Amino acid sequence: MIEKTIENLHARYAHALDDDRLEDWPELFTESGKYRIATAENEARGLPLAVLSCDSRAMMRDRVQSLRHANVYEPQRYRHLISAVMVEQLDDSRVRSIANFLVIRIMQNGDSLVFASGKYLDRILLAPEPKYEERVVVCDSRRFDTLLAIPL
Amino acid sequence: MIEKTIENLHARYAHALDDDRLEDWPELFTESGKYRIATAENEARGLPLAVLSCDSRAMMRDRVQSLRHANVYEPQRYRHLISAVMVEQLDDSRVRSIANFLVIRIMQNGDSLVFASGKYLDRILLAPEPKYEERVVVCDSRRFDTLLAIPL
Amino acid sequence: MIEKTIENLHARYAHALDDDRLEDWPELFTESGKYRIATAENEARGLPLAVLSCDSRAMMRDRVQSLRHANVYEPQRYRHLISAVMVEQLDDSRVRSIANFLVIRIMQNGDSLVFASGKYLDRILLAPEPKYEERVVVCDSRRFDTLLAIPL
Numbered sequence: 001m002i003e004k005t006i007e008n009l010h011a012r013y014a015h016a017l018d019d020d021r022l023e024d025w026p027e028l029f030t031e032s033g034k035y036r037i038a039t040a041e042n043e044a045r046g047l048p049l050a051v052l053s054c055d056s057r058a059m060m061r062d063r064v065q066s067l068r069h070a071n072v073y074e075p076q077r078y079r080h081l082i083s084a085v086m087v088e089q090l091d092d093s094r095v096r097s098i099a100n101f102l103v104i105r106i107m108q109n110g111d112s113l114v115f116a117s118g119k120y121l122d123r124i125l126l127a128p129e130p131k132y133e134e135r136v137v138v139c140d141s142r143r144f145d146t147l148l149a150i151p152l
Numbered sequence: 153m154i155e156k157t158i159e160n161l162h163a164r165y166a167h168a169l170d171d172d173r174l175e176d177w178p179e180l181f182t183e184s185g186k187y188r189i190a191t192a193e194n195e196a197r198g199l200p201l202a203v204l205s206c207d208s209r210a211m212m213r214d215r216v217q218s219l220r221h222a223n224v225y226e227p228q229r230y231r232h233l234i235s236a237v238m239v240e241q242l243d244d245s246r247v248r249s250i251a252n253f254l255v256i257r258i259m260q261n262g263d264s265l266v267f268a269s270g271k272y273l274d275r276i277l278l279a280p281e282p283k284y285e286e287r288v289v290v291c292d293s294r295r296f297d298t299l300l301a302i303p304l
Numbered sequence: 305m306i307e308k309t310i311e312n313l314h315a316r317y318a319h320a321l322d323d324d325r326l327e328d329w330p331e332l333f334t335e336s337g338k339y340r341i342a343t344a345e346n347e348a349r350g351l352p353l354a355v356l357s358c359d360s361r362a363m364m365r366d367r368v369q370s371l372r373h374a375n376v377y378e379p380q381r382y383r384h385l386i387s388a389v390m391v392e393q394l395d396d397s398r399v400r401s402i403a404n405f406l407v408i409r410i411m412q413n414g415d416s417l418v419f420a421s422g423k424y425l426d427r428i429l430l431a432p433e434p435k436y437e438e439r440v441v442v443c444d445s446r447r448f449d450t451l452l453a454i455p456l
Contacts, residue, residue, distance in 0.1 A: 004305070011387075080388060081385055081387040081388070082388055083385075083387060104444070106444040111445075112418045112444065
């Protein structure tokens with residue numbers, strides 16, 4: 001049941017971010033894993049611009065370090081919903097996954113709002129344990145918080 | 153694993169609409185497939201009124217054609233979240249499926265809002281490939297955009 | 305496939321509440337089952353305070369009874385989305401489950417809003433049929449409707 005394996009990886013990703021275990025986030029990628037946040041508009045135009053881009057797990061760890069040391073005035077809390085997961089085998093050791101996501105942001109005053117929606121386009125290495133080789137986060141909205149502190 | 157088969161069909165439905173591949177939408181139904189959008193209020197009262205109703209795949213194709221030729225001033229983008237899928241075998245070739253849905257609408261200015269929520273009540277033919285014989289979209293809210301351009 | 309069994313239990317929980325079949329809600333718990341709504345803030349501080357707490361199925365039935373007899377001026381409708389389910393075997397007869405949830409509330413005037421988000425922390429007894437031994441609903445927001453009529 002490859003679908004279950006992939007959904008479990010997506011679930012661990014969601015809980016790492018939602019539980020504020022940011023340090024666990026890079027560990028879900030391969031050493032040379034790539035992570036990129038883009039907008040649907042830019043992807044449709046073939047523009048290589050990304051809102052945020054990491055080319056290796058080391059860069060992701062750096063990113064987490066700087067987030068931890070930054071003065072973020074408003075602590076942010078996210079809640080991820082992941083749905084409509086589709087899995088396609090690429091070769092013996094790799095799959096492609098497409099999934100929809102919705103991220104709710106909970107503000108200090110208790111308000112909740114739809115923060116981001118879009119789709120995850122993933123290439124996943126299966127063994128020795130499932131890890132993202134590449135995750136592209138395609139956001140529906142071109143509007144972005146300039147202070148996009150936490151990965152999506 | 154019949155559940156996976158059904159969840160995969162629901163996922164392909166979601167991505168067809170969210171990727172603006174409207175032409176793929178009727179192909180997920182049988183030739184005499186039925187599609188209906190109703191409200192929880194009307195369903196509870198046993199009222200046959202539907203917000204939108206198609207009695208065959210041909211009608212769905214017509215609907216898509218007219219959407220493509222209509223002057224829609226604001227291009228719409230949707231994002232579907234599907235959850236709490238329940239599957240029940242009806243006979244050797246058919247299942248019933250119930251699932252919750254949430255549709256986020258992304259406006260031109262970048263705002264995202266909860267557009268619709270409700271449940272999908274489906275009758276699905278399994279072979280030769282899974283297709284909807286009937287999908288009833290029961291929306292929680294009786295309030296509807298008069299210009300309900302894209303299927304839910 | 306233990307994951308499917310657990311996801312099916314979560315789905316039945318969601319539909320019981322969303323279909324206003326409140327009487328079915330306690331039946332998803334064991335006789336001595338526990339149900340508690342808490343906030344992420346209190347959980348993080350180790351505070352035992354709960355927004356709502358039931359220590360047995362009998363208490364849950366009482367709760368439903370009083371809800372049915374209360375004068376609730378605005379009938380409420382909820383829609384549950386459940387995602388990122390993780391299941392861990394505790395022993396031969398029990399599993400632990402973690403899942404994200406989002407609850408949409410539909411108001412009388414037709415408005416929909418993000419009502420609550422958070423995670424379900426469950427201990428589930430598998431046989432003779434899957435039932436919650438304990439469900440802790442950890443809400444992201446500390447702000448709560450004082451009239452939290454329906455269980456989450």
